[in-house]
Structures are given as structure tokens and as C-alpha cells.
Amino acid sequence: MRIIRASRVLTGRPGETITDGEVLIDGSRIVSVGPRGSAGEAAAAAEVLDLPGHTVLPGLVDAHVHLGFDDKVDPVTRRSPESDAHLLLRMAENARKLVSAGVTTARDLGARDFLDLELRDAIEEGLAVGPHIVAATRPITITGGHCWYMGGEADDEAAIRRVARENLRAGADCLKVMASGGQMTPGAPPSWVPQYGTEQLRAVVEEAASRGKGVAAHAHAHAAIRGSVEAGVTTIEHCTFFTPSGHRYDPELVELVAASGTYVCPTVHGAFHRVRKVHGQEMLDAWLAGVASMREAGVRQIAGTDAGFAVGDVANRTDGYVGGLEVFAMAGYGNAEIIELATVLAADACGVGEVAGSLDPGKRADIIAVAGNPLERLSDLRNLALVLVSGRSVGQAGVETVTSSVG
Numbered sequence: 001m002r003i004i005r006a007s008r009v010l011t012g013r014p015g016e017t018i019t020d021g022e023v024l025i026d027g028s029r030i031v032s033v034g035p036r037g038s039a040g041e042a043a044a045a046a047e048v049l050d051l052p053g054h055t056v057l058p059g060l061v062d063a064h065v066h067l068g069f070d071d072k073v074d075p076v077t078r079r080s081p082e083s084d085a086h087l088l089l090r091m092a093e094n095a096r097k098l099v100s101a102g103v104t105t106a107r108d109l110g111a112r113d114f115l116d117l118e119l120r121d122a123i124e125e126g127l128a129v130g131p132h133i134v135a136a137t138r139p140i141t142i143t144g145g146h147c148w149y150m151g152g153e154a155d156d157e158a159a160i161r162r163v164a165r166e167n168l169r170a171g172a173d174c175l176k177v178m179a180s181g182g183q184m185t186p187g188a189p190p191s192w193v194p195q196y197g198t199e200q201l202r203a204v205v206e207e208a209a210s211r212g213k214g215v216a217a218h219a220h221a222h223a224a225i226r227g228s229v230e231a232g233v234t235t236i237e238h239c240t241f242f243t244p245s246g247h248r249y250d251p252e253l254v255e256l257v258a259a260s261g262t263y264v265c266p267t268v269h270g271a272f273h274r275v276r277k278v279h280g281q282e283m284l285d286a287w288l289a290g291v292a293s294m295r296e297a298g299v300r301q302i303a304g305t306d307a308g309f310a311v312g313d314v315a316n317r318t319d320g321y322v323g324g325l326e327v328f329a330m331a332g333y334g335n336a337e338i339i340e341l342a343t344v345l346a347a348d349a350c351g352v353g354e355v356a357g358s359l360d361p362g363k364r365a366d367i368i369a370v371a372g373n374p375l376e377r378l379s380d381l382r383n384l385a386l387v388l389v390s391g392r393s394v395g396q397a398g399v400e401t402v403t404s405s406v407g
């Protein structure tokens with residue numbers, strides 16, 4: 001048993017701040033959360049960690065990462081010069097960086113050769129250091145479509161169901177579908193072009209639901225966003241309302257997303273300011289205004305960084321998570337709301353809300369402690385004093401690698 005005491009304990013839900021609080025942990029689970037002394041008799045035998053001036057809160061959740069992004073695949077030979085063995089090492093390094101930034105659960109939304117499952121299981125075994133991983137494996141996409149090189153090409157409904165079932169058979173925790181094109185794949189449809197219609201998206205949702213899993217739909221185009229809502233996906237990724245002439249927010253469609261309760265992960269990351277400089281102020285500000293208008297309409301947005309992708313020559317690294325949360329603040333979110341969308345809401349959207357995302361008895365001891373008070377200064381989330389993943393302490397923030405682990 002361990003007891004962590006701090007000046008503040010946040011459960012993750014807005015308005016639930018315990019001043020001078022304590023969390024009692026038994027192995028990998030939380031036993032109790034309350035004010036100092038609330039653990040009662042059990043505390044006598046527990047090892048005590050006292051953190052005055054600190055805030056204890058749930059480990060952060062990144063709902064959209066690519067720990068093993070590799071787009072160097074030759075379209076004819078369908079091979080990459082990077083071996084699976086090398087890629088898996090790179091993924092392990094990315095996982096270590098991610099957890100060192102306080103992320104204790106990450107949903108990997110696209111990897112090749114089921115390597116995300118290998119890494120997920122290795123972390124659970126204690127063989128590698130990283131967050132709990134919710135793995136989508138191969139994204140379902142049209143032949144030659146967005147991220148086709150990850151191995152999930154399927155054009156008609158039968159093929160879509162086949163790829164979905166193969167992913168689930170291999171052990172996928174959720175499915176990812178590319179409802180629209182994207183910017184990153186040469187020769188694929190651009191972002192504003194839908195790749196699948198509502199019926200095809202519904203086939204993906206049905207396959208996932210038959211195993212109790214959710215679906216993440218990558219959707220930039222208006223028709224792809226609408227189709228994703230109609231099909232009943234769990235989360236819409238990006239949701240940029242992109243058209244050939246830039247971001248065009250459609251209030252009626254935003255209302256539809258809000259009313260459906262579908263989660264939106266706008267993939268906000270720490271490289272925002274650098275991308276804004278390189279790719280133009282006007283376009284990025286129009287995008288940010290969209291995140292703000294979704295907030296005003298009541299859309300349930302969640303934190304996810306798309307880490308692993310390079311945006312042009314700007315690397316979106318796995319340690320930029322808090323920088324992404326600061327972009328939510330620029331879109332009008334208050335700090336308590338941001339902590340909620342980074343913990344409680346993101347965990348629920350990733351399908352792990354029962355076991356993670358808040359400090360509650362019975363849940364995994366996925367806990368961080370930071371010096372200061374992130375309710376007042378969001379940047380205090382960088383002052384990590386403690387990271388526990390299922391009660392296991394992660395303390396490698398001082399180790400630096402030489403090469404970039406971004407794709």
C-alpha cells in the first residue's frame with residue numbers, strides 16, 4: 001500500500017478539488033481518494049509520499065498518436081527500408097517519451113504490421129516503459145488512399161468487413177477508418193474528398209460494435225464528418241471542415257455533431273505555433289476558430305496530438321502534449337475543462353473510462369503529481385514530480401536520445 005498526499009488532489013472532473021488530499025493505492029489500483037486522514041486505518045501500514053505544494057491528478061490521456069509512423073513505403077514493392085525490428089525500437093522510444101510527459105494512456109490510431117499490439121503487450125508485461133496503449137492497428141482506407149501503406153486497404157463493404165475482422169482477430173482495441181483523404185499520402189485523395197459513404201462507415205461501426213469496440217474516423221471533409229456522425233462512430237479525428245478553399249465551418253453540421261454526442265479529437269499539438277509560422281497564420285487561425293465554435297456549440301472535444309507525424313518539416317513530437325492543451329486554452333477553454341478533456345473525457349472516448357481517466361476507487365493507479373497548480377497555470381503540468389502507470393513509477397525524464405524518433 002502507498003499513500004500520496006498533496007496540497008491539491010483533482011479527480012479529473014471540473015469542480016472536484018480536494019484541498020490537502022490523499023490517494024491510497026494498493027498495487028495497481030486506487031483504493032480511496034479524499035482529504036488527509038480519509039484513508040483511515042489502512043494508512044498506518046502504507047508507505048507515505050508527501051508532496052506539499054503539489055497537485056495530484058489522473059494521468060493524462062492522448063487520444064491520437066502514431067508511435068510508429070513510417071511513410072517511406074515504396075508504392076510498387078510495398079516495402080519500407082525500415083525493418084519492423086527497427087520500427088518497434090523507435091516505437092518503444094516514443095512510448096517512453098510520451099509517458100515521461102505524463103501521458104499514461106495513449107490511443108495509437110495507425111501502425112503497420114500489428115506492431116502497436118506488440119508494444120502494447122510488452123508495456124503491460126513490464127518489458128518496455130510507456131503508457132497503456134489502446135491500439136487501432138491498420139487504418140481502414142481505400143486502395144491507394146490516406147495511409148494505405150499501413151496495410152488496411154479495402155474498397156467495398158465485404159473488403160471493409162474483412163480488414164476490420166482481421167484487425168480485431170489480431171487483438172485491436174478499436175478500429176480506425178479514413179473517412180476522408182488527408183495531406184500526408186502522395187497520390188491519395190486530398191483532405192476535402194470523402195473516401196467512404198455512410199453505409200461503408202456503418203459496416204466498420206457494426207464490426208467494431210460486435211466485439212464491444214469503438215471506431216475512430218479520420219474526417220476532414222464535410223461529407224465525411226456527416227457520414228461519420230450518421231454511421232455512429234465513437235470519435236471524429238481532426239474534424240477540420242476542410243474544403244478546397246480552406247476551413248469552412250458549417251454551423252448546422254457542427255450542431256449535428258454536438259447533438260449526436262460524438263467525441264471530436266481536433267488533434268491539437270505542441271507544434272502548433274511552429275506550424276502556424278510555416279503554413280500561414282490565416283489558415284491556422286481559421287482552424288482554431290473552428291475549435292472554439294465547436295466548444296461553443298457543445299461538441300465534446302478531447303485531447304489528442306497526432307504525435308508521430310511530421311507536419312511539413314515540423315516534427316510533431318511525442319513530448320508536446322501540454323503544448324496541445326495550451327492551444328485548447330487559446331480556443332477559449334478554461335483550465336478545469338482542459339483537464340477534464342485530457343483525462344475523464346479522453347479516457348471515455350478511447351473506451352477505457354471504466355478503468356482510467358479519473359481518480360476513483362477501483363480504477364487503475366494512473367496518477368501524476370506536478371509542482372504548482374495547473375488549475376491556475378496550465379504550464380504547471382510540465383513540472384512533473386511523479387508519474388505512475390498502474391501504480392508503477394516512471395522516472396526516466398532525464399534520458400535523452402540522439403536521433404529523432406518522429407517518422
Ligand SMILES: [Zn+2]
Nearest residue numbers: 064066109306
Ligand atoms: Zn493521425
